[in-house]
Amino acid sequence: MRKSQWNEEEIESLLRQMPRVKDRRSKAAIYEQITRSKQPKRSARIVPAIVSVAAACLFVIIGGSLYSSSPENKKEQPEMSTMMKREQSAQKQQMTMQANETSVSSRVLMSGNAVVFGLPDASAQAVIPVSIPVEAQTTLNEQLEAVKGELVDLGLDAKWLEGVTITASRKNEWTVRLPSTHPVFSSGSTGEEMFLASIDETIRWLGGTSVLFFTETKKGIDLPNTGHLETIAISPKQRAYYFYTPKEGAPMLLVPSQQSFATIEKALESMQTASGAFRPSIAKEVHIASVQTQNDQLVVQFTADSSFADAASSQWMLEAILLTAKEFHFRSVTFTGGNVDHIGPYRWNEKITVPVAPNPLPVR
Amino acid sequence: MDSVFDELYEKYHQELFQFLFYMVRDKEQAEDLVQEVYMKVLRAYDRFEGRSSEKTWLLSIAKHVAIDFFRKQRSFRAKMMQAFDRSTQDNRPLPEEIAVQREEIQLMYRCLENCTIDQRLVVVLRFIQGLSVAETAETLGWTESKVKTTQHRALKRLKQQMEEAAKGGWHHEKIPME
Numbered sequence: 001m002r003k004s005q006w007n008e009e010e011i012e013s014l015l016r017q018m019p020r021v022k023d024r025r026s027k028a029a030i031y032e033q034i035t036r037s038k039q040p041k042r043s044a045r046i047v048p049a050i051v052s053v054a055a056a057c058l059f060v061i062i063g064g065s066l067y068s069s070s071p072e073n074k075k076e077q078p079e080m081s082t083m084m085k086r087e088q089s090a091q092k093q094q095m096t097m098q099a100n101e102t103s104v105s106s107r108v109l110m111s112g113n114a115v116v117f118g119l120p121d122a123s124a125q126a127v128i129p130v131s132i133p134v135e136a137q138t139t140l141n142e143q144l145e146a147v148k149g150e151l152v153d154l155g156l157d158a159k160w161l162e163g164v165t166i167t168a169s170r171k172n173e174w175t176v177r178l179p180s181t182h183p184v185f186s187s188g189s190t191g192e193e194m195f196l197a198s199i200d201e202t203i204r205w206l207g208g209t210s211v212l213f214f215t216e217t218k219k220g221i222d223l224p225n226t227g228h229l230e231t232i233a234i235s236p237k238q239r240a241y242y243f244y245t246p247k248e249g250a251p252m253l254l255v256p257s258q259q260s261f262a263t264i265e266k267a268l269e270s271m272q273t274a275s276g277a278f279r280p281s282i283a284k285e286v287h288i289a290s291v292q293t294q295n296d297q298l299v300v301q302f303t304a305d306s307s308f309a310d311a312a313s314s315q316w317m318l319e320a321i322l323l324t325a326k327e328f329h330f331r332s333v334t335f336t337g338g339n340v341d342h343i344g345p346y347r348w349n350e351k352i353t354v355p356v357a358p359n360p361l362p363v364r
Numbered sequence: 365m366d367s368v369f370d371e372l373y374e375k376y377h378q379e380l381f382q383f384l385f386y387m388v389r390d391k392e393q394a395e396d397l398v399q400e401v402y403m404k405v406l407r408a409y410d411r412f413e414g415r416s417s418e419k420t421w422l423l424s425i426a427k428h429v430a431i432d433f434f435r436k437q438r439s440f441r442a443k444m445m446q447a448f449d450r451s452t453q454d455n456r457p458l459p460e461e462i463a464v465q466r467e468e469i470q471l472m473y474r475c476l477e478n479c480t481i482d483q484r485l486v487v488v489l490r491f492i493q494g495l496s497v498a499e500t501a502e503t504l505g506w507t508e509s510k511v512k513t514t515q516h517r518a519l520k521r522l523k524q525q526m527e528e529a530a531k532g533g534w535h536h537e538k539i540p541m542e
Contacts (some may be wrong), residue, residue: 003468003526003530004527004531005532006523006526006527007523008516008519008523011519011522011523011526012474012491012519014468014469014472015472015487015491015522016491016492016493016494017469018386018469018473018491018492019461019462019465019469019474020378020382020461021382021386021391021461021462022378022382023377023378023381023382023383023394023395025395027370027373027377030373030399030402031366031369032376033399034369034399034402034406036401037399040445088427106399122497137395173409184404205406207407294407295367295371296368329409331409357391
């Protein structure tokens, strides 16, 4: 006979007795299905995200699926938040020479959400990813307005994103729409190259693997030097990060290599030997004794004779290593050795979660 | 095989599957959705910043996948109902895991269908998956007090449904979607 009166405890208890239900498929079978469904499907659902960029009025709406926010864990990075709030002039920062100071401004965003744009510098040497933190309290529009002037101060060229609309179309595929008056159509071959590299960098940070171009409503873009282009693929890369100062007197920024490296060791080596427009992000006086990987964790051990005399470059070196580790899909980095217990906010022998994004604006 | 997939599978697969099964009440559908969860997770894994636990992070992705499924199903259902004026009652046979259980469990399974999606999320996470109020709040992105209120309403609704079923006056109420 059915029980006719229930109390909430009995309901709870009955719920707790609901049977375990198992997936009877094998791990291999599931993995195979996942890999098979990864192939692009025409019917894939449109990602509810639109990014639209214009020089005068940058306007961005990002769907929750891309940047799901989670509460900040203040316990993990107590120094980071105070450090990032601290206002510092670039000049003062250069003068900070003590390794135990914590006042160097960071070149990485360690928590929260951000939109990353790849922008070429005015001298067309490199495309630099800069990130704009997305905070719940202020709209991205307001934040963008606040940092706009700074792009110029940094020596970055924002004209390439004038009037450009970036929209998610399908899984990992983004549509980039240009007005017919866009400067790339009359910018020469270097300009075209820089523009395409900017789009590559921006879409790469959005997690995209391909781009569809439109000129207003017409498919494709006609670039005088490159030719007709309808789509580009964003090839997966594992890059190293170097130091780069786009403009004399402007702050140093972290830039990714154009080259992809097979191993993190090779990437770190290149960070010590970078030449040309980029400066090595690992100083000559710093020696890496070993690099160990444990699943998604990286342990970087410095030799005891390494010298971290310059607080700013030493901190930015660690940040370049953290970003490089992120490129190689590591989730955390532990620094050991080198006879120090911390540099800036980064403590030795503790797992440091890789950053969210490079070069957060405003850069101080 | 991808090492991230391998690790996540070993640690959480059956839990994710069970959560999705009790949400969508269909094993085949849960199989499809769990795959969708992995695809999202593998793409976003480098964005997991360790600010929540891995388990609640995965469950929160599974929740999004389930809600997306309901949204699609809702518009499909609305079209079907317009076309055929059919009721939304779940007349499918019980899954075998449920069918072999005693009658009260079977009834409870049926009653769960009559909770709102939010209520079902809380009931499944709290009592079937055994999460704490704090973990449930983290998974759903809610405050703990919202979890408690929703839980209270869900239990009340289930109690009422179970009692009605006992009286033989079982009727299927129209399901509120949110």
